Amino acid sequence: xxxxxxHFARHSHGQGLAxxxxxxxxxxxHGLVHRDLADAIDELGVQDRTVLxxxxxxxxxxxxxxxxxxxxxxxxxxxxxxxxxKLANPEAVVISYQGDGDLASIGLAETIxxxxxxxxxxxxxxxxxxxxxxxxQLAPTSLMGQKTATSPEGRNASMGKPLRMAELIAQxxxxxxxxxxxxxxxxxxxxxxxxxxxxxxxxxxxxGYAFIEVLAECPTHLKVNPEAAExxxxxxxxxxxxxxxxxxxxxxxxxxRPPPSFDPDIILALAGADRAEAGSASAPARxxxxxxxxxxxxAGAGGxxxxxxxxxxxxxxxxxxxxxxxxxxxxxxxxxxxxFADVHIAEGEVLNPxxxxxxxxxxxxxxxxxxxxxTVAEGGVILYDSTTVKDPKGLPAGRRVIPVPFTEIAAGLxxxxxxxxxxxxxxxAATDALPAERILGTLRHxxxxxxxxxxxxxxxxAAGRRAVELAAG
Amino acid sequence: xxxIARGRPFLEPAYCKGCLxxxxxxxxxxxxxxxxxxxxxxxxxxxxxxxxxxGCGLCIEACPExxxxxxxSEVTRHAQDYQLEDPAKLFGQKPSEQAPPRDRPPVKIPxxxxxxxxxxxxxxxxxxxxxxxxxxxxxYPITPSTEGxxxxxxxxxKLNGAFVQAVSEVAAVNMMYxxxxxxxxxxxxxxxxxxxxxxxxxxxxxxxEVPGVxxxxxxxxxxxxxxxxxxxxxxxxxxxxxxxxxxxxxxxxSTPQEMLDLTMExxxxxxxxxxxxxxxxxxxxxxxxxxxxxxxxxxxxGLPAWxxxxxxxxxxxxxxxxxxxxxxxxxxNEHLNAKYAEIGSNEQRAELYHCEDARVLAxxxxxxxxMTKGAVEEARSMGIAAGLFRxxxxxxxxxxxxxxxxTHVEQIVVVEASPxxxxxxxxxxxSHAGIAPPPIASVRRLGGNLPQQGDILACIRETQEVHx
Ligand code: SF4
Ligand code: SF4
Ligand code: SF4
Numbered sequence: 001x002x003x004x005x006x007h008f009a010r011h012s013h014g015q016g017l018a019x020x021x022x023x024x025x026x027x028x029x030h031g032l033v034h035r036d037l038a039d040a041i042d043e044l045g046v047q048d049r050t051v052l053x054x055x056x057x058x059x060x061x062x063x064x065x066x067x068x069x070x071x072x073x074x075x076x077x078x079x080x081x082x083x084x085x086k087l088a089n090p091e092a093v094v095i096s097y098q099g100d101g102d103l104a105s106i107g108l109a110e111t112i113x114x115x116x117x118x119x120x121x122x123x124x125x126x127x128x129x130x131x132x133x134x135x136x137q138l139a140p141t142s143l144m145g146q147k148t149a150t151s152p153e154g155r156n157a158s159m160g161k162p163l164r165m166a167e168l169i170a171q172x173x174x175x176x177x178x179x180x181x182x183x184x185x186x187x188x189x190x191x192x193x194x195x196x197x198x199x200x201x202x203x204x205x206x207x208g209y210a211f212i213e214v215l216a217e218c219p220t221h222l223k224v225n226p227e228a229a230e231x232x233x234x235x236x237x238x239x240x241x242x243x244x245x246x247x248x249x250x251x252x253x254x255x256x257r258p259p260p261s262f263d264p265d266i267i268l269a270l271a272g273a274d275r276a277e278a279g280s281a282s283a284p285a286r287x288x289x290x291x292x293x294x295x296x297x298x299a300g301a302g303g304x305x306x307x308x309x310x311x312x313x314x315x316x317x318x319x320x321x322x323x324x325x326x327x328x329x330x331x332x333x334x335x336x337x338x339x340f341a342d343v344h345i346a347e348g349e350v351l352n353p354x355x356x357x358x359x360x361x362x363x364x365x366x367x368x369x370x371x372x373x374x375t376v377a378e379g380g381v382i383l384y385d386s387t388t389v390k391d392p393k394g395l396p397a398g399r400r401v402i403p404v405p406f407t408e409i410a411a412g413l414x415x416x417x418x419x420x421x422x423x424x425x426x427x428x429a430a431t432d433a434l435p436a437e438r439i440l441g442t443l444r445h446x447x448x449x450x451x452x453x454x455x456x457x458x459x460x461x462a463a464g465r466r467a468v469e470l471a472a473g
Numbered sequence: 474x475x476x477i478a479r480g481r482p483f484l485e486p487a488y489c490k491g492c493l494x495x496x497x498x499x500x501x502x503x504x505x506x507x508x509x510x511x512x513x514x515x516x517x518x519x520x521x522x523x524x525x526x527x528g529c530g531l532c533i534e535a536c537p538e539x540x541x542x543x544x545x546s547e548v549t550r551h552a553q554d555y556q557l558e559d560p561a562k563l564f565g566q567k568p569s570e571q572a573p574p575r576d577r578p579p580v581k582i583p584x585x586x587x588x589x590x591x592x593x594x595x596x597x598x599x600x601x602x603x604x605x606x607x608x609x610x611x612x613y614p615i616t617p618s619t620e621g622x623x624x625x626x627x628x629x630x631k632l633n634g635a636f637v638q639a640v641s642e643v644a645a646v647n648m649m650y651x652x653x654x655x656x657x658x659x660x661x662x663x664x665x666x667x668x669x670x671x672x673x674x675x676x677x678x679x680x681x682e683v684p685g686v687x688x689x690x691x692x693x694x695x696x697x698x699x700x701x702x703x704x705x706x707x708x709x710x711x712x713x714x715x716x717x718x719x720x721x722x723x724x725x726x727s728t729p730q731e732m733l734d735l736t737m738e739x740x741x742x743x744x745x746x747x748x749x750x751x752x753x754x755x756x757x758x759x760x761x762x763x764x765x766x767x768x769x770x771x772x773x774x775g776l777p778a779w780x781x782x783x784x785x786x787x788x789x790x791x792x793x794x795x796x797x798x799x800x801x802x803x804x805x806n807e808h809l810n811a812k813y814a815e816i817g818s819n820e821q822r823a824e825l826y827h828c829e830d831a832r833v834l835a836x837x838x839x840x841x842x843x844m845t846k847g848a849v850e851e852a853r854s855m856g857i858a859a860g861l862f863r864x865x866x867x868x869x870x871x872x873x874x875x876x877x878x879x880t881h882v883e884q885i886v887v888v889e890a891s892p893x894x895x896x897x898x899x900x901x902x903x904s905h906a907g908i909a910p911p912p913i914a915s916v917r918r919l920g921g922n923l924p925q926q927g928d929i930l931a932c933i934r935e936t937q938e939v940h941x
Contacts, residue, residue: 004539010791017513020488020540026516027492031537038539048785051655054793063791065539069781071654072793074677077647080639084651084659085783087635088609092655092783110647113640186498186531219492226492260608261632262773264584270628271600273587273767311762315591318764324591325729326762351847352926353761353840 003041003050004034004065011064023061027226029128029216030059032183033192037095037124038066040197046093046204051085053078057099058132058218076107079114082121090257093203096123101131104140104165111165115211118174120203120255123211124196125165128218129237136221141165143240148221162240166213170246176208178246182215182238184230191243206255215241283321292347294433295355297372298423299340300364300385305420309362310341312424316434316442317345325353338368345433360431362423364406365389373399383426383468385419402430404467410460415453418460425464429472436465479530479544486511486518488540493519495532495542501525504532574786577775579606590765594758595621595662597729597765598688599628601736604767606774607658607686608634611648613641613667616700617756618690621662642667646674653683653749654792656780658740660686664756665694665706675749676715679809680794682779684743686736688752690759693921701921702756704839707894710751711868718806720813721749722820723867725838729763735865737768742820744777746812753867755890757840757923816869823871824863827853828878831860833933836899837888838864841924845888848929857937867895870902884936885913888924892917912936 012018024030041050050068054060056075063070069092073081082096103111103125115123130148131137137150140163145154155162170178177199181192192214199210215237217229224232261267268275296313298306310326317324322345329340342355357377363369363384369392373382378398386403395401404426410419421443428436440461447454482495482504489511496504496519503526507517536542584604592600599621602610610625622638629636635652639645645661652659663671668689678685691706693699710723722742724735732754739750776782781790796802826846828834833852837845842863852859862878864871889895896915903910916924916932 002539017487020485021490021514021538024537026490027494028537031539031541032535035537035539048788049783051781051783053651060795063793067788069783069788070791070793071651071781072681072791072795073650074647074674077644077650077674080644080647081651081654083637084609084611084635084648085655085781087637088652088655088657089783094783109640110644113644117637186534189534226494227497230494258633260634262582262606262771264582264771266631267603267771268584268587268767270631271590271603271767273590276586276588311591314762318589318591323764327757327760349846350763350843351850352844353757353763354923354925356925 002035002038003047003067004038005067008064011061022065024058025220027217027219027229028058029183029214029218030126032189033124033126033196033214033216034062034065036193036196037097039193040200041066041068044197044200044204046200049091050093050095053082053085053094053096055096055098055102056133057102059097059099059126060133062097076102076105077110078102079107079110079121079123082123083114083117083119086119086121087257090255093200094121095200096121097126098123099126099132100128100139100141104163112168112172115169115209116172116174118176118209120206120208122199122203123209124199125211125213126216127165127213127241128216130218130221132218132221141241143236164241166211166241166246169211174209175211175247176249176251177202177210180213180215180241180243180246182233182243183217184215184234188243206253207251208249208255213241215243283319285321293350294345294360295358296343296345296360296362296427297340297355297358297375298343298362299338299368299372302339304339304364305417306339306341306362306364309420309424310343312439312442312446313343313345313427313434316439319442320434320438322346323348323350325350327353340368340372360427360433362427363389364419364423366392370394381430383423383430385423400430402426402468402471404464404471406464409463409467413456413459413463415456415460418457421457421460422464422467425461426468428461429465429468436461479533480528481523481526481545482521482530482532482542483545483548484519484521484542485540487513488538489516489518490514490538490541491517491519492537494535494537495519498531498535500529501527573789574778576778579775580773581770582773583770584767586769587767590767591762592729592733592765593620593760593762594726594729594732594754595690595760596624597732598662598736598752598754599624600765601733602658602660602686602740603628603632604771605658605737605740606772607660607740608632609652609657609659610634610636610661611639611645611652611659612661612663613639613645615664615667617692617759618662618664618688620759621688625662642670643674646671649685650674650678650681650683653678653685654681654781656777656782658684658686658744658774660688662688662690664690664692665703666697668706668709672709672713672715674715675721676717676719677794678749679714679719679721680717681792682747683749683792684747685749686739686743686752687749688736688754690754690756692756693919699921700756702758702840702890702923703919703921704753704755704841704889704891705894705919706753707867707891707898710753711898718809720816720868721751722746722816722869723751723753725753725865725867726758727839727842727863729758729761730765732758733765734768746816747779748812753839755839756921761840820866821869821871821873822865823874824861824865825874825878826861826863828860828862830858830881831878832858832881833884833886833936834860834862834878834882835886835888835929835933836862836864836895838867838895841888841890844924844926845929847926848933851926851930852933855934857933859933867898870898872902872906875902876906876908879908879910883911885911886916886929886932886936887913888916888929890918890923892919
């Protein structure tokens with residue numbers, strides 16, 4: 001018994017001999033590793049649970065032979081595919097079977113990053129020192145001086161030295177077991193079988209990631225008979241790629257993944273959703289014939305809280321039954337420099353969500369005021385922080401300009417960060433865009449988990465309103 | 474594990490490749506190179522002389538062919554009889570032929586009515602994916618789509634899901650391929666340069682018929698471009714999904730609400746057609762916060778029959794995009810073409826606004842469609858019979874609805890943050906449908922600037938003066 005199909009129906013549609021023989025060249029090491037793998041799967045009793053990832057390379061058709069779940073991957077990406085299979089079904093035994101071009105060249109980033117993650121998968125790496133499928137080109141593991149189709153004079157220093165993957169993988173923290181084995185005689189073949197079985201067992205037990213590098217014969221592209229290929233591996237390859245266990249960490253089983261949750265309560269909590277209650281907190285949607293749409297620009301330096309204020313405004317507007325949008329400025333300026341927010345509040349539907357010609361501007365500093373005051377629509381409102389902007393120049397005519405000392409008021413409350421809430425209070429009083437109670441309601445909701453800071457925010461809001469009312473006389 | 478002791482060997486010569494790896498290991502000299510060429514294989518099979526055989530099994534261990542040297546005991550017929558048998562029937566049936574698995578359909582779980590959420594477009598899409606049952610998210614951070622991934626990084630562990638920040642977009646898309654192959658809903662958040670990198674994997678997913686949802690929050694290009702909104706991946710999503718004969722449904726939301734709704738829809742479509750689905754948002758939409766209502770239910774996804782899940786029922790399954798013979802690959806492509814045609818006739822979606830009597834029809838998608846709607850309203854208030862046709866699917870282009878909307882139209886105005894990629898889709902769809910369109914004017918912006926309501930209105934008015 002083994003985990004091979006009874007008939008290789010996928011190999012040339014199972015016609016004739018293809019039904020029972022592989023597509024590999026005579027004497028190819030792949031066949032031996034396939035047999036070891038098929039026996040291990042069978043002997044460990046995991047045939048039903050196994051998912052084999054076939055790579056690109058001579059073993060691209062591994063799925064012709066193994067009677068297990070099969071996924072064929074793009075060149076070099078088998079470990080990425082394997083990882084996702086394992087995370088989709090942690091009970092699956094996932095084996096990534098790859099050659100040297102696949103694993104050590106094009107897929108190097110996946111190989112290393114996924115090995116380092118350490119999720120229990122079993123990677124079987126066939127190192128035969130050459131590209132088989134594409135016809136004998138240089139592999140990252142070709143030996144110095146080795147003549148290949150793309151190193152016709154032999155591999156030289158400019159091509160770099162052969163890459164020792166087992167050693168490289170063994171020095172990562174992620175893997176628990178790394179061994180390099182060979183197939184050139186009966187003794188080595190026994191070790192190879194054991195290593196492959198161990199790599200799978202470690203996965204079954206949830207202990208971790210295993211990597212088995214197999215020095216395998218490619219008689220075809222070495223252009224020798226199989227016996228000479230065995231000899232070449234023993235005498236030429238092994239000195240460069242020493243056999244043996246490179247890492248064998250004692251690790252207790254750790255990989256457990258409970259099934260995914262679809263609990264609506266957890267999901268609603270994560271989404272920040274509140275159940276609608278009878279006598280709902282939010283007002284019914286407003287529909288006006290004219291689709292009245294007001295736009296707001298809130299601009300300041302990074303720490304001024306313009307985005308938070310904008311978001312409170314948007315939330316309050318939506319709760320009030322309006323359609324409302326908020327777009328933060330982004331780009332390098334959002335990483336520390338100026339930060340500005342565009343808000344729309346519309347009866348009906350917000351159309352253009354940007355505020356190129358805002359009806360209301362809140363400017364927290366002089367550059368913001370200088371930049372955006374000229375854009376404010378005729379008849380609009382300009383509110384600015386008169387603590388930081390002492391002597392504004394060149395403000396457009398035909399706009400209502402209201403200086404309010406946001407910073408000073410907040411400092412007076414011993415909490416400088418609430419100057420944005422002062423600004424919101426000022427905005428409410430100056431524009432009547434939303435009822436004060438609605439904005440306060442949004443603030444209360446925002447701080448429902450931090451009730452201690454609510455009073456100072458309420459005070460800041462009230463102080464901002466008062467400042468505008470006083471200014472208006 | 475019993476490494477050796479397999480007993481005496483048996484060989485069907487037609488399955489021997491003559492590699493001689495068995496010859497060198499037999500200390501008893503029982504195996505010798507053959508003398509005649511096997512008629513069926515053209516190879517020279519070895520010859521066995523088992524009189525002195527000790528049954529050590531070393532030769533069996535040395536044979537690379539699964540059906541090469543085998544223990545005699547495993548062969549159902551006695552060795553002497555084999556010549557009378559069809560070699561294909563030599564090895565008995567293993568109990569591996571399970572009944573084909575069945576689809577396990579998704580289960581709807583009701584959600585209580587909730588207050589509207591106030592969400593950024595990117596967050597809305599993430600919540601939509603969670604409600605659609607997605608518990609597998611793979612990605613690589615890229616502005617302006619990162620908030621989606623960041624929210625998923627927070628949510629997934631709490632729902633026992635997987636969020637993996639891959640080493641690159643190339644790795645990420647192949648993780649999607651693996652999860653999709655296992656039959657679970659999977660998604661990514663990316664933006665233009667990252668989407669470019671994923672396209673090879675998208676082609677594999679389409680070829681292997683693997684579902685998955687890509688949210689591409691488009692930014693300015695080419696190259697590194699900038700991180701402001703553009704719509705310049707329309708060409709890529711509609712015409713350039715990697716190599717080969719590829720297509721995927723392309724959805725273009727225009728509000729945070731649609732970011733949620735269309736993401737949920739994308740998962741359903743992706744599984745219905747076993748094909749990736751692309752959501753094209755623009756940078757504005759990803760960052761924009763707006764009101765979002767939750768649907769009345771969420772989904773616990775099922776498991777499709779074709780999944781490579783890793784259990785007995787699904788053991789027979791294969792996910793693969795290789796079809797080695799020309800005939801097979803042509804057949805596979807014909808199958809894909811039939812699927813594309815089915816999508817084309819079933820899945821066109823569009824929003825029509827004041828189209829019934831429109832003489833000038835503006836066509837726009839994503840955020841620019843909002844500015845366009847504003848311009849259309851303004852034009853209407855000036856007495857111009859303007860309308861908005863907003864394709865929600867860019868592929869397939871909603872040509873059937875457009876055909877009807879064109880009845881009175883004298884002028885089309887295409888509005889886009891792209892150098893004409895939407896217009897190209899429109900013209901191609903008109904041409905395939907054999908519709909001679911009215912004149913087409915355009916309002917185009919690039920570099921992260923969006924067409925503004927005033928510019929659109931000006932264009933509409935200008936074209937009306939021409940027609941007046
Ligand atoms: S080319 Fe080499 S690796 Fe490929 S099947 Fe032939 S012998 Fe094996
Ligand atoms: S079982 Fe041992 S003795 Fe018999 S043929 Fe094979 S290698 Fe030779
Ligand atoms: S090892 Fe197998 S394939 Fe090679 S010669 Fe011997 S029986 Fe034939």
